Amino acid sequence: MNNNDTIFALSSGRGKSGVAVIRISGDDLGDMAARFIGRAATPRCAYFTNLKDNAGDLIDQCLVIYFAAPQSFTGTDVIEIQCHGADAVIKKIFEYLTTLGARMALPGEFSRRAFYNGKMDLADVDGLAALLDAKTDMQRKWALRSLSGGDGKTYATWRRDMIDISAYAAAILDYDAGDLPGNIGEVLKQRARKLYDDIMRALGHSNAARAVRSGINVVLAGRPNVGKSSLFNTIVGANRAIVSDIPGTTRDVVSADVDIDGYLVHLMDTAGLRDSATDAIEKIGIARTRDEMADADIIIHVFDAAPNATAAANEIIVINKSDLCDTRSDDAICISAKTGAGLDKLMAELRRRLHSITDGADTDVVINARTKTLLEDAAANIRDAIAAGDNWDIFAEHIRRGADAVGRILGTISTADVMDATFGQLCLGK
Ligand SMILES: Nc1nc2c(ncn2[C@@H]2O[C@H](COP(=O)(O)OP(=O)(O)OP(=O)(O)O)[C@@H](O)[C@H]2O)c(=O)[nH]1
Ligand SMILES: [Mg+2]
Incomplete structure (x- = not known):
């Protein structure tokens, strides 16, 4: 398993860019580095070089850095070539490296080497x-x-x-x-x-780590027509969900990823909850709403009148359409998705809840x-x-x-x- 044959891969992202980084790992790459730069390479020094193929034709002007084992990412000898980030250049360098007996690395193969060479553990x-x-x-x-x-x-x-x-x-x-x-x-x-x-x-x-890594599920739920989709669009900052005055407009779960205070939030707009739904598709939508609510880290429960429910621990109660009526409640945040009134309060509460998911988990x-x-x-x-x-x-x-x-x-x-x-x-x- 621990076979350090010579492998290479593009370590920077794909696509046109100013600079691309190609990484090579293998045993005894000192000769290869010397061949690239035309003299013996001192480890960890950057050499500006005219990289030429076997026929002596110029491939690109590059920076070449040689890392001698074990002081490298993989613990093997490593060469990094910084070339111009053009597909044609990268392809040509890959072809050249193949003629030198190197092969394309598999996904994760550099890290696998680092693990086998004691540079990293699985954590x-x-x-x-x-x-x-x-x-x-x-x-x-x-x-x-x-x-x-x-x-x-x-x-x-x-x-x-x-x-x-x-x-x-x-x-x-x-x-x-x-x-x-x-x-x-x-x-x-x-x-x-x-x-x-x-x-x-x-x-x-572990829930905190899961929430940070995979994102925090925030679900907008409530009766039809209370303004969930309007609020969703306001928070996302784009007209993603259809808004209309017809109750039961939203049938499916509409979701968007938003960055709130550095947390990845999966915000979900859902079909309005009502027992009287007769339409088969609306009923499926409501079942989906209930599934999302069960998986939610935070539920924003939207009303357009005095709430008739007490908040569960993971619920924020919101009374929308404050521009139309003057309903107040100590346990609810009054907002208007239409005018933007009260949204700052809602977002502050949402931020507080996001932070509390990870608070106290900092040392684990x-x-x-x-x-x-x-x-x-x-x-x-x-x-x-x-x-x-x-x-x-x-x-x-x-x-x-x-x-x-x-x-x-x-x-x-x-x-x-x-x-x-x-x-x-x-x-x-x-
Ligand atoms: N005046 C006023 N109207 C609003 C406000 N928020 C939403 N509305 C209106 O209320 C109606 C319903 O809004 P939606 O956002 O579609 O409501 P919903 O909760 O998503 O409804 P369903 O998808 O049917 O469950 C639309 O006509 C909106 O323009 C608000 O803050 N003030
Ligand atoms: Mg809707």
Whole structure:
């Protein structure tokens, strides 16, 4: 698996650009670098060079940087060519590199090398994938936290602790009680309980990480004709949803992604809720509204008169059409989608709710779907260990399984499918 044949890929984005970066990874690329620049390359120095093909024809004027192993992204020798970002130039350089025996890299192959060469653990790879996907500032910050190694350190500490506890528990079986500290059993249980609490606390914040990474679902719901679509269009800043005075105008879920305070928000306009709907399509629309409400992180419940409902924890109650009537309520925000009155208050409340989803989760590991399942597995094993009483072989075995689960998060213990799924998230050139 750990075969450092020479691979290359475009590491910058596709399309016409001022500069494109082509990355090459392999063993002993010093000769290749020297060939490009016409003399021996000092690592980490930038060389302006007329890059020529095998026939001596100029391909492009480039900057070439040589990174000697292990001080490179992949831990192998790496050459970066910065050329002009034209498709024809990139294609020609690729052809040239192929004649030198290099091949096009697979998606995620550079990071796979970095992993095998000890430059990254799988938590870092998850962080890198999240960073490359980041559209908003909050996504960028969270991905960087995960990428900068904090998560890997926490997981590694947990794993070491578990291996240690498991080893001591096994020792209780193997050694005479007189040779061991008197309270060793109690100490091991206390340590296991602390680990369990730490992991459960991290899991408790996994919703925050999910919300930042995948976006926060905000659903506009309410009776027909109250102005949901009008409000949706106002927040999105474009006429995306049809507005009319006919109740039941919106039949399907209309959604748009908006960046609010650095959070990626999936804003959804829905079919108005009414029991009297007879139209089959409207009924399907209402069922969809209910599905979206069930999955919502935040519901903006819109009324056009005094609300007849109390707000659920994830609901913001809004009374629209304040330009027409003067309904007031202490628990509701009065707005007019038509004149814009009160919208600042609604947006301030929405921002407060968005922040509260992630508040307090700042110091914990950034959990994704893969790590969540493994952490749940680890926690369940620690719980079973604690429940094993003084049955120390069962205690040791469960803690060891917990350590394996955390090892899988880091890739210390791995299977081919985990590797493929993790590196497959990455694009070409990473
Ligand atoms: N005066 C006034 N009219 C509004 C306001 N907001 C919406 N309307 C009007 O109310 C009617 C219904 O608006 P929509 O935005 O289509 O209402 P909806 O809640 O999406 O309705 P359905 O899709 O049928 O569920 C339209 O005629 C809008 O112009 C407002 O703040 N003031
Ligand atoms: Mg509508």
